[in-house]
Every structure is written in C-alpha cells, then in structure tokens.
Amino acid sequence: MALSSKHILGMEHLSRQDIFKILSLAKQFKKQKKLPSTLKGKIVFNLFFEPSTRTQTSFEIAAKKLGATTIHINTAQSSTVKGETLSDTARTIEAMNPDVIVIRHPSSGAPYLLSKILKTPVINAGDGFHEHPTQALLDILTIEETKGRLADLRVLIVGDIAHSRIARSDIYGLTKMGAKTLVCGPPTLIPPFIEKLGVKVFYHLKEAVKETDVIIMLRIQKERHNQLQFPSYREYIKKYCLNLETLKYAKSNVMIMHPGPLNRGVEIAPEIADGPYSVILNQVSNGIVIRMALLHLMTNGEHLGTAH
Amino acid sequence: MALSSKHILGMEHLSRQDIFKILSLAKQFKKQKKLPSTLKGKIVFNLFFEPSTRTQTSFEIAAKKLGATTIHINTAQSSTVKGETLSDTARTIEAMNPDVIVIRHPSSGAPYLLSKILKTPVINAGDGFHEHPTQALLDILTIEETKGRLADLRVLIVGDIAHSRIARSDIYGLTKMGAKTLVCGPPTLIPPFIEKLGVKVFYHLKEAVKETDVIIMLRIQKERHNQLQFPSYREYIKKYCLNLETLKYAKSNVMIMHPGPLNRGVEIAPEIADGPYSVILNQVSNGIVIRMALLHLMTNGEHLGTAH
Amino acid sequence: MALSSKHILGMEHLSRQDIFKILSLAKQFKKQKKLPSTLKGKIVFNLFFEPSTRTQTSFEIAAKKLGATTIHINTAQSSTVKGETLSDTARTIEAMNPDVIVIRHPSSGAPYLLSKILKTPVINAGDGFHEHPTQALLDILTIEETKGRLADLRVLIVGDIAHSRIARSDIYGLTKMGAKTLVCGPPTLIPPFIEKLGVKVFYHLKEAVKETDVIIMLRIQKERHNQLQFPSYREYIKKYCLNLETLKYAKSNVMIMHPGPLNRGVEIAPEIADGPYSVILNQVSNGIVIRMALLHLMTNGEHLGTAH
Numbered sequence: 001m002a003l004s005s006k007h008i009l010g011m012e013h014l015s016r017q018d019i020f021k022i023l024s025l026a027k028q029f030k031k032q033k034k035l036p037s038t039l040k041g042k043i044v045f046n047l048f049f050e051p052s053t054r055t056q057t058s059f060e061i062a063a064k065k066l067g068a069t070t071i072h073i074n075t076a077q078s079s080t081v082k083g084e085t086l087s088d089t090a091r092t093i094e095a096m097n098p099d100v101i102v103i104r105h106p107s108s109g110a111p112y113l114l115s116k117i118l119k120t121p122v123i124n125a126g127d128g129f130h131e132h133p134t135q136a137l138l139d140i141l142t143i144e145e146t147k148g149r150l151a152d153l154r155v156l157i158v159g160d161i162a163h164s165r166i167a168r169s170d171i172y173g174l175t176k177m178g179a180k181t182l183v184c185g186p187p188t189l190i191p192p193f194i195e196k197l198g199v200k201v202f203y204h205l206k207e208a209v210k211e212t213d214v215i216i217m218l219r220i221q222k223e224r225h226n227q228l229q230f231p232s233y234r235e236y237i238k239k240y241c242l243n244l245e246t247l248k249y250a251k252s253n254v255m256i257m258h259p260g261p262l263n264r265g266v267e268i269a270p271e272i273a274d275g276p277y278s279v280i281l282n283q284v285s286n287g288i289v290i291r292m293a294l295l296h297l298m299t300n301g302e303h304l305g306t307a308h
Numbered sequence: 309m310a311l312s313s314k315h316i317l318g319m320e321h322l323s324r325q326d327i328f329k330i331l332s333l334a335k336q337f338k339k340q341k342k343l344p345s346t347l348k349g350k351i352v353f354n355l356f357f358e359p360s361t362r363t364q365t366s367f368e369i370a371a372k373k374l375g376a377t378t379i380h381i382n383t384a385q386s387s388t389v390k391g392e393t394l395s396d397t398a399r400t401i402e403a404m405n406p407d408v409i410v411i412r413h414p415s416s417g418a419p420y421l422l423s424k425i426l427k428t429p430v431i432n433a434g435d436g437f438h439e440h441p442t443q444a445l446l447d448i449l450t451i452e453e454t455k456g457r458l459a460d461l462r463v464l465i466v467g468d469i470a471h472s473r474i475a476r477s478d479i480y481g482l483t484k485m486g487a488k489t490l491v492c493g494p495p496t497l498i499p500p501f502i503e504k505l506g507v508k509v510f511y512h513l514k515e516a517v518k519e520t521d522v523i524i525m526l527r528i529q530k531e532r533h534n535q536l537q538f539p540s541y542r543e544y545i546k547k548y549c550l551n552l553e554t555l556k557y558a559k560s561n562v563m564i565m566h567p568g569p570l571n572r573g574v575e576i577a578p579e580i581a582d583g584p585y586s587v588i589l590n591q592v593s594n595g596i597v598i599r600m601a602l603l604h605l606m607t608n609g610e611h612l613g614t615a616h
Numbered sequence: 617m618a619l620s621s622k623h624i625l626g627m628e629h630l631s632r633q634d635i636f637k638i639l640s641l642a643k644q645f646k647k648q649k650k651l652p653s654t655l656k657g658k659i660v661f662n663l664f665f666e667p668s669t670r671t672q673t674s675f676e677i678a679a680k681k682l683g684a685t686t687i688h689i690n691t692a693q694s695s696t697v698k699g700e701t702l703s704d705t706a707r708t709i710e711a712m713n714p715d716v717i718v719i720r721h722p723s724s725g726a727p728y729l730l731s732k733i734l735k736t737p738v739i740n741a742g743d744g745f746h747e748h749p750t751q752a753l754l755d756i757l758t759i760e761e762t763k764g765r766l767a768d769l770r771v772l773i774v775g776d777i778a779h780s781r782i783a784r785s786d787i788y789g790l791t792k793m794g795a796k797t798l799v800c801g802p803p804t805l806i807p808p809f810i811e812k813l814g815v816k817v818f819y820h821l822k823e824a825v826k827e828t829d830v831i832i833m834l835r836i837q838k839e840r841h842n843q844l845q846f847p848s849y850r851e852y853i854k855k856y857c858l859n860l861e862t863l864k865y866a867k868s869n870v871m872i873m874h875p876g877p878l879n880r881g882v883e884i885a886p887e888i889a890d891g892p893y894s895v896i897l898n899q900v901s902n903g904i905v906i907r908m909a910l911l912h913l914m915t916n917g918e919h920l921g922t923a924h
Contacts, residue, residue, distance in 0.1 A: 035349075041651075043677065054400060057379055061351065061404055064377045069680045071673055084877035092670060092876060095900035096677055260400060261392035284403035343657075362708060365687055369659065369712055372685045568708060569700035592711035 003297050007115040007122045010131035011172035019177065023141055025293035026286070035292075037067030042099040042299050046072045047089075048125070049105040054260060054284065055125050055134070059102050062291035071098070090114045099299045103127075108165075121298045129163050134294065135259055136169035138287040140177060142279055143214055145286075146255050151178035156208050158240060159218030159267055160189040166259050167218060171197055184208035185240060205240055209250040216257045217242050217268045233266065243269035247277075255279050311605050315423040315430045318439035319480035327485065331449055333601035334594070343600075345375030350407040350607050354380045355397075356433070357413040362568060362592065363433050363442070367410050370599035379406070398422045407607045411435075416473075429606045437471050442602065443567055444477035446595040448485060450587055451522055453594075454563050459486035464516055466548060467526030467575055468497040474567050475526060479505055492516035493548060513548055517558040524565045525550050525576045541574065551577035555585075563587055619913050623731040623738045626747035627788035635793065639757055641909035642902070651908075653683030658715040658915050662688045663705075664741070665721040670876055670900065671741050671750070675718050678907035687714070706730045715915045719743075724781075737914045745779050750910065751875055752785035754903040756793060758895055759830055761902075762871050767794035772824055774856060775834030775883055776805040782875050783834060787813055800824035801856060821856055825866040832873045833858050833884045849882065859885035863893075871895050 003018045011019075029035065044063040048056050056072065063070045073093075084092075086105075090113075093101060100121050103111050108128030115122045126132040144150050155174050161167045161183045171181045175198055183190060184202040195201060202208035209215060220236065242256065256268075256277045264270045273280060311326045319327075337343065352371040356364055364380065371378045381401075392400075394413075398421075401409060408429050411419050416436030423430045434440040452458050463482050469475045469491045479489045483506055491498060492510040503509060510516035517523060528544065550564065564576075564585045572578045581588060619634045627635075645651065660679040664672055672688065679686045689709075700708075702721075706729075709717060716737050719727050724744030731738045742748040760766050771790050777783045777799045787797045791814055799806060800818040811817060818824035825831060836852065858872065872884075872893045880886045889896060 043680075053381060053397075057381065057404065060379060061377075064351075069677075071676060073669055073673065083879055085880065088876070088878050088880070089669075091897060092900050095897040096673065096904060097901065260396070262396050263391055264393065264396070281399060281403040284400050285405065288404060361689060361705075365689065365709075365712065368687060369685075372659075568704070570704050571699055572701065572704070589707060589711040592708050593713065596712060 006298075007111070007124075008133050008294060008298070009111050009115060009122065009124045011133045011136045011169045011176065012131065014133065014173070014176075016176055019137070019140070019173065021297065022137055022290065022293045023144065025296060026137075026141055026289040027145075029289045029292050030286075035065050038296055039063060039066035039068035039099075039299060042068045043097070044068045044070045044295060045093055045096075045098040045101045046070060046125075047093065047101060047103045048072070048074045049103070049110070050075075050126070052104055052126070054287070055104065058284075058287040059123075059125065059134075059291050059295075062288050063295055065288070066292055066296060068099070068295065086110060086113065087117055090118055094118050094120050100295060123294060123298070126165055128165065129168075130165050131169045131172075132165040133169050133173070134287070134291055135166050136173035137294075138283055138290045139166075139170055139216065139257060139259075140173055141286045141290055142257065142283050143174075143179075143255070146279055146282070147213060150174070153179045153213045154182060154211055155179050155214040155216065156182040156184060156202075156212040157216045157218060158184045158205065158208070158242065159220065161185050161194065161218070162189050162191040163221070164218050166216075170216060171199055182208060182212060186236070205242070205246055206249045209242075209246060209254070211251075212254060213251065214255050214257065215242065215250070216259075219259060219261065220263055220266050237266055241265070241267055241269060242272050244271055247272065257283060259283065314606075315419070315432075316441050316602060316606070317419050317423060317430065317432045319441045319444045319477045319484065320439065322441065322481075322484075324484055327445070327448070327481065329605065330445055330598065330601045331452065333604060334445075334449055334597040335453075337597045337600050338594075343373050346604055347371060347374035347376035347407075347607060350376045351405070352376045352378045352603060353401055353404075353406040353409045354378060354433075355401065355409060355411045356380070356382045357411070357418070358383075358434070360412055360434070362595070363412065366592070366595040367431075367433065367442075367599050367603075370596050371603055373596070374600055374604060376407070376603065394418060394421065395425055398426055402426050402428050408603060431602060431606070434473055436473065437476075438473050439477045439480075440473040441477050441481070442595070442599055443474050444481035445602075446591055446598045447474075447478055447524065447565060447567075448481055449594045449598055450565065450591050451482075451487075451563070454587055454590070455521060458482070461487045461521045462490060462519055463487050463522040463524065464490040464492060464510075464520040465524045465526065466492045466513060466516070466550065468528065469493050469502065469526070470497045470499040471529070472526050474524075478524060479507055483507075490516060490520060494544070513550070513554055514557045517554060517562070519559075520562060521559065522563050522565065523550065523558070524567075527567060527569065528571055528574050545574055549573070549575055549577060550580050552579055555580065565591060567591070622914075623727070623740075624749050624910060624914070625727050625731060625738065625740045627749045627752045627785045627792065628747065630749065630789070630792075632792050635753070635756070635789065637913065638753055638906065638909045639760065641912060642753075642757055642905040643761075645905045645908050646902075651681050654912055655679060655682035655684035655715075655915060658684045659713070660684045660686045660911060661709055661712075661714040661717045662686060662741075663709065663717060663719045664688070664690045665719070665726070666691075666742070668720055668742070670903070671720065674900075674903040675739075675741065675750075675907050675911075678904050679911055681904070682908055682912060684715070684911065702726060702729065703733055706734055710734050710736050716911060739910060739914070742781055744781065745784075746781050747785045747788075748781040749785050749789070750903070750907055751782050752789035753910075754899055754906045755782075755786055755832065755873060755875075756789055757902045757906055758873065758899050759790075759795075759871070762895055762898070763829060766790070769795045769829045770798060770827055771795050771830040771832065772798040772800060772818075772828040773832045773834065774800045774821065774824070774858065776836065777801050777810065777834070778805045778807040779837070780834050782832075786832060787815055791815075798824060798828060802852070821858070821862055822865045825858075825862060825870070828866065828870060830871050830873065831858065831866070832875075835875060835877065836879055836882050853882055857881070857883055857885060858888050860887055863888065873899060875899070 060070050102123045102125050104125040105127050108130035111124035182200045258280050410431045410433050412433040416438035419432035465475050490508045566588050718739045718741050720741040721743050724746035727740035773783050798816045874896050
C-alpha cells in the first residue's frame with residue numbers, strides 16, 4: 001500500500017495512483033472514531049523556514065494523532081542564523097534519525113535539494129513560488145467529497161496566479177484528476193504560457209465564474225510583495241473580490257474555497273466566506289486527514305490493517 | 309460531575325458549586341501518586357497572544373500529565389501577523405477539532421468572543437484588564453489549604469488594582485467563597501466604585517495589613533504601562549513595597565502571596581518573598597492541579613472513578 | 617547504577633567512573649532496536665537562554681525516545697523579559713515538579729547557581745565560556761567507537777580555545793580518560809597557563825596535526841565576538857582552516873570532528889567536512905544516545921534491566 005513516490009515534492013510528479021491512495025486513506029481516517037497509533041515511536045521533523053500557523057499545526061496534529069513524536073524547528077531558533085547551509089542543517093537532522101522531514105522554505109526547490117542528499121522521506125510543505133502539494137491534496141479531497149467527483153469539473157482559481165504555489169499545485173493536481181482548471185486575475189499576475197498547461201485564462205471575474213463548479217480564491221499575500229503588482233488595492237478589490245454581486249453570475253451549486261488566512265474584504269467578501277457555498281473550514285479539517293494519510297503511507301504503510 | 313459552566317471565562321459568572329467541584333478535584337489530583345490518563349487522545353490548544361511562561365507552561369504540564377496532546381500557538385508565528393481576524397483564527401482552530409481551547413489575549417473579552425462563536429470549551433488564561441480565573445482558582449486553593457477555610461478570612465490585595473485582571477478575578481472568587489476582600493494602592497490605581505463589590509479600600513499599607521489574614525501582592529507590570537500611573541517607582545516602593553517593617557503591623561500568622569514573576573525590591577522585599585509566611589511557590593504548584601481539574605472536568609468528567 | 621554526581625555541571629568534576637557508566641549505557645541504547653520507556657511520566661524541562669538547534673533538539677529527542685514529557689522554555693517567551701531573576705525562574709520551574717532541568721545560559725556558572733538552590737537534578741547544556749559537558753561526552757563516545765580506545769590518543773583542538781566551552785570540557789574529559797590533548801590557534805585565542813592542564817600548545821596547524829590521532833575543529837563563533845580576536849578572517853582561514861593541503865601532514869588514519877554548525881571554508885574546508893575522515897554526523901547521532909543515558913541515569917537508573 002506504500003506510495004510509488006518516496007518523497008512528496010509536488011503535484012507535478014505525483015502519480016494519479018498515489019493521489020488515489022492518499023485520498024482513499026484520508027477518507028478512511030476521517031470515518032474512524034478511534035485512530036490507530038501506526039506512527040508510535042516514529043519522529044516527524046517539522047522544519048519551517050517561513051512562519052506558518054495552519055500548515056505547521058496541521059502536520060503536528062496529524063503526526064500526534066497517529067502516535068508520532070514531533071520535533072519543530074523554525075528559523076528564529078535555528079542554526080541557520082549561525083550561517084549553516086541548508087544541506088548541513090538537513091544532514092544534521094538526518095543524523096538524529098527522523099522518520100519523515102516536513103519542510104517549508106522560501107526558496108523554490110529547497111525540498112528537492114533535501115530529497116537528493118537525504119535518505120529520509122521529505123514532504124514539501126510549501127517552497128517559494130513552486131509547489132504546496134499537501135494544500136492541493138486537501139483541496140482535491142474537499143472538492144471530491146462536496147461534488148462527489150473530480151472528472152470534468154470546472155475549477156476556477158482567482159488571484160495572484162503567478163506567485164502562488166497553491167495555484168501551481170492545484171492546477172497540476174486537478175488536471176491530473178480529470179478536472180478542467182481556469183484562472184482569473186490581473187494580466188500582470190497571470191504567468192505567461194499558462195495555457196500550455198491546459199488552463200483557460202480570464203481577466204474578468206464575472207465572466208470567469210459563469211460556468212465554474214468550484215471557485216478557489218487565493219489570498220493576496222501582502223507580506224510577500226515588496227511592491228504591488230497591481231495599481232491599487234482599491235482597484236483589485238473592485239475587480240477581483242468575490243462578493244454577492246459577482247456570485248449572481250455563478251451556478252446555483254457553486255462551491256467556494258480559500259486556503260486561508262482570509263483577507264476579508266480584499267479577495268473575499270465576508271458574506272461569501274461565511275455563506276452557504278463556502279467550504280473553507282472543511283478544507284482545514286481535511287488538511288489533517290490528508291497529512292495523516294501521507295505520514296502513514298510514507299513511514300510504514302503496512303500496519304493499518306490490523307488496527308481498525 | 310461535569311461543571312454547569314461550559315466555558316471558564318471569569319470568576320464573575322462561575323458558580324460557587326463549580327468552584328467547589330474544581331477545588332475538590334484539584335485536591336484529589338494533588339494526593340494521587342499515579343495520575344489517570346483521562347485526557348488520552350484529547351487535544352488542548354493553547355492560543356497565546358501575549359508572552360507568558362508560567363501560565364502557558366502550567367497548562368501544558370497539566371494537559372500532558374493527564375495524557376493529552378498539546379498544541380501551542382503564539383502570535384509571533386501566528387496567522388494574525390498576516391492580518392487574520394481573531395474569529396477566523398478561532399474558527400480555523402476549531403476546524404482542527406480540539407477538545408479545549410485555552411486563550412490568553414491582550415483584549416478584554418477575547419475569550420468571551422470565542423465562546424460565542426465556537427462549540428469547543430474555552431478557558432480564559434488572562435484577557436486584558438478583565439479576568440484571569442485560573443489564577444483566582446489557584447489562589448483560592450492555596451488560601452484554603454494554608455488557612456483551612458475561606459469563610460470570613462480577610463484577604464488584602466495590594467498594588468495596581470485598576471489594571472489587574474488578577475485582582476478582579478480574586479475579588480469575585482473570594483467574595484463568592486465567603487471571604488472579605490480589601491485592596492490597597494495609590495488612589496490613581498484604585499478603580500472608582502470598587503466598594504460596590506463589597507471591597508474595603510485602603511491607601512496606607514501599614515493600616516491595611518493590620519487586620520488581614522492573607523496579603524496578595526500584585527506585580528507592578530512595567531511592560532504594560534506606557535506611562536507610570538504614580539509619581540515615581542521610588543515613591544511607590546516607599547509606600548507600597550511589602551517589607552519587614554510593614555509586616556510588623558500584620559497578624560503573626562499572616563500568609564503572603566504573589567502571582568509572579570516577582571519584581572524583588574519593587575512590590576515585595578526579598579526577605580518577605582523568601583520568608584516563612586510566603587506561599588508563592590505553593591501557588592505555582594497549585595496552578596498545575598487546578599488546571600488539571602479544569603481540563604478534566606471540561607472534557608469528560610466521567611472516567612476518573614475507574615482510574616484511581 | 618545511578619551516578620555518583622547528582623548534577624552534570626561540567627567535565628571538570630565528573631568522575632571517571634561516572635563517565636564510564638554514561639558511555640556504557642549510551643552504547644547499550646545505541647544497539648537496542650526497541651527502546652524502553654524508562655522515563656514515562658517524567659518531565660524534562662529544557663530552559664534555553666541562548667538559541668540552539670542541535671543541543672536543544674538532541675535533548676528533546678533523547679527525552680521523548682525514553683517516553684518523557686518535555687517542556688521547552690526559551691528566553692523570548694520567558695518571564696526573564698519581565699525582569700524575573702534566574703533564581704526565581706528556577707524556583708518557579710521546580711515548583712512545577714520537573715524530574716530534570718536542562719539549562720543553557722550565556723553566563724558561566726548559571727547551572728551551578730541552579731544546582732545550589734534546587735533539589736532537582738540539573739544538566740548544563742552549555743554555560744558562557746565555561747563548560748558544555750554533554751558535547752564532551754558525545755565527543756568521547758565518538759572517538760572511542762572510531763578508534764577503539766581513548767588511552768594515549770593524541771587529540772588536537774583547533775580554533776578559539778580561549779572562548780570555547782567545548783574546548784574546556786573536551787580537555788577535562790579527554791585528559792581524565794587518559795588521552796593527551798593538544799591545542800592550536802592564534803596566540804590571542806589561546807588562554808594563558810593552559811599548559812598547566814597538561815595541554816600542549818601549537819601556533820602552526822601543519823606542525824600540530826603531525827602526530828595527532830583526532831582533530832577537533834572548533835567553530836568560529838562570529839555571533840559571539842563583538843570584535844574580532846584576530847587580524848582578519850582571511851588571515852585566520854589562511855593559517856587555521858583545515859584543508860586537504862594541511863591534512864597531508866597528518867596521519868593516514870586521523871579522524872576529523874566538529875561540533876557544528878559548520879562555517880564551511882572558514883575553519884574547515886568542504887572537502888574535509890564531507891571527506892572520509894570526518895565523523896561529524898556520527899557526533900550528532902551520538903549526542904542523542906549520550907543524552908538518553910544521562911537522562912536515564914539521573915532520573916531513575918533502576919528500571920532498565922527489566923525492559924530489554
């Protein structure tokens with residue numbers, strides 16, 4: 001039952017079959033009242049070079065729920081402030097004999113680097129503008145459990161597509177699972193040649209929402225932009241904030257997602273975030289079972305049968 | 309055996325009967341050599357928006373002693389730095405399915421807000437100038453176990469009464485348990501109308517200590533005052549520091565308390581803090597059993613009987 | 617099987633017999649596939665007043681591997697920012713009833729102070745320029761398992777000897793175990809009178825490496841020096857960086873150590889750090905079993921026999 005992929009670095013190279021395995025186990029964990037301690041005695045190392053609440057906490061809870069010990073290192077207290085290279089930090093951690101290393105890093109490719117020099121399985125918890133595969137997996141699970149399927153769904157992603165690792169991972173993952181992806185945002189925030197991935201591009205939100213089954217609103221990451229990529233927030237909000245007015249153009253059974261944390265009134269209106277179409281909190285809950293499934297599959301994959 | 313109150317937001321609205329239940333279970337935990345793992349599989353979420361060593365650590369130890377998993381979030385690493393509202397942070401945490409949320413927040417009423425929007429039990433670990441109920445409960449336990457009773461004791465609280473959430477919680481709690489509360493401090497630091505709560509006000513420490521059984525010295529919270537509320541530290545120390553000279557006016561069996569951390573030589577002289585009347589370290593120990601009792605009562609309350 | 621020493625404050629006063637016991641148990645833990653939970657129900661308090669990744673993480677993993685609960689306090693969140701004295705912080709922690717307190721502190725002698733006022737066993741995890749005994753113990757274990765013995769080995773320590781707590785602890789420990797210690801560095805970084813400890817002093821690296829069996833390269837701690845103790849980094853690197861050129865003068869079976877984190881290209885050339893003589897990562901692994909052995913011996917020392 002183990003995955004064919006040793007590391008989880010991105011959705012681009014994760015196989016359809018591995019995705020099915022992960023989703024299937026996550027759904028099984030979700031139904032179980034009493035969880036098996038399949039990770040008892042195992043050590044999950046969370047190595048976070050960027051601040052994160054929900055992803056780090058989600059991994060921590062997932063690991064502990066299966067009985068693992070978690071070790072958390074963030075850069076503030078890390079040797080990297082003492083000038084250590086990422087490779088040396090990684091090798092030092094591996095010498096402590098962990099069972100999985102979860103890494104978030106501001107540089108695209110940092111998890112890949114680790115996977116090349118370490119024997120320990122590595123999970124990418126977000127790297128620069130590259131990928132955030134566990135977010136894509138929880139998004140896929142949330143869509144599938146709400147809509148009952150993935151094939152032929154039209155999923156629209158709205159916002160700063162060019163700098164979003166979530167957008168990249170969602171596009172790779174959803175396309176692989178048979179969904180059709182669409183993106184919408186200011187021309188400066190849409191990467192060139194994205195159509196080559198099979199993505200349809202829109203610049204007007206009202207038009208984009210018309211034929212979509214799922215809308216994923218990306219967060220405007222104020223803390224990442226040294227300078228605005230668009231004329232003004234006011235302008236952005238006017239054109240790309242999802243509100244009741246825009247939603248009138250959407251299907252009556254559209255579902256609304258957001259990876260969080262929310263900028264209420266910027267990319268999403270409060271009445272949408274808290275409204276009946278929103279599955280934002282389901283995404284958070286699903287994040288835990290997705291990460292449980294991954295940790296289980298990447299560290300043993302065999303004992304589960306005996307425990308439930 | 310569960311409490312009538314689902315959340316612990318303050319002493320003002322906690323019933324006498326609930327206080328008795330908490331004290332009783334805390335005393336039972338204190339006597340037990342081997343603790344039952346009544347919180348095994350449960351998750352206690354510590355959400356701290358203000359730095360804290362003793363309160364946070366005390367909750368962490370209490371939870372772990374009963375077998376719970378603890379998750380700690382402080383603002384430095386939190387999404388709140390990314391502009392998330394407190395409500396959204398709280399809802400996100402609840403979507404991760406914790407069993408109790410412990411919150412410390414600089415704004416009075418933050419725990420109340422959480423209790424209104426969440427289904428998870430909430431414990432106030434200190435909110436602004438409002439309340440700090442677990443401190444009051446551990447103070448009450450410490451007084452009762454030292455004096456053998458609470459009824460008709462005269463308990464004096466000295467310091468910045470106006471800005472102290474501990475003073476408020478102690479006054480509510482002690483009054484409810486039949487003790488008589490007195491306060492002493494500079495006129496600018498005594499809230500108006502406090503006599504309406506049944507509190508007697510003093511401005512001179514030597515006079516105030518005369519008929520008291522218990523003296524609670526509050527900490528001068530330098531880090532909270534943007535400007536001093538009194539002419540000078542020197543003046544404050546001269547008038548309100550508890551020292552051997554002042555203690556001559558007190559009863560021979562007076563007991564001295566302080567919530568910590570101490571400003572030695574400011575509000576309390578070292579020889580008093582380390583002297584025979586001081587029960588300051590008992591307060592720390594009692595903090596753990598009080599929090600164990602609360603966590604137990606708020607999450608299940610039924611399995612204890614089988615385990616001891 | 618308990619140690620004769622209640623606290624582990626430094627190698628200077630640790631007995632040879634205690635060192636043998638610690639090494640022996642560490643080796644036993646290293647061989648065991650399934651570790652006994654001999655610290656179940658015990659609390660290990662990590663009190664770190666200086667940032668540290670490897671030492672703190674190593675203690676945390678060691679404690680958790682034996683089933684202990686760990687509590688971590690670092691100064692950023694600590695009451696010390698509120699002006700509490702170290703003694704009061706220590707007494708407060710002891711009132712929470714921990715089983716061992718591990719302390720790292722920028723002031724030499726801080727762990728000693730704790731050992732004088734507390735009943736709880738104290739482990740020094742590095743204090744100022746004084747000692748770092750667990751590093752010395754893991755170094756000794758690494759040397760012994762690589763060389764098969766300690767007696768009569770010549771161990772060279774290179775770098776800022778004057779300000780290195782690791783150098784001090786290694787010199788005390790290795791001398792006690794029968795090895796001969798040598799040091800090499802710029803004259804300004806060699807403490808006066810060090811020969812009185814039986815240490816041989818060199819100022820030229822090529823000469824120093826000639827007859828040595830083990831070379832321990834110290835890290836240049838840029839973050840500790842307010843001003844350089846030597847003319848320039850360039851000059852330092854030219855004279856004291858261990859590289860392939862220098863290594864030609866050494867024995868063919870010399871082993872190379874470094875406590876980490878590495879400044880590649882400053883005190884050690886990358887090809888040496890990653891080369892066949894380097895046991896740097898073994899040091900990291902051994903750090904965990906050494907700390908497991910210490911924690912076990914200092915908290916109970918009796919149950920191990922029944923568990924393996």
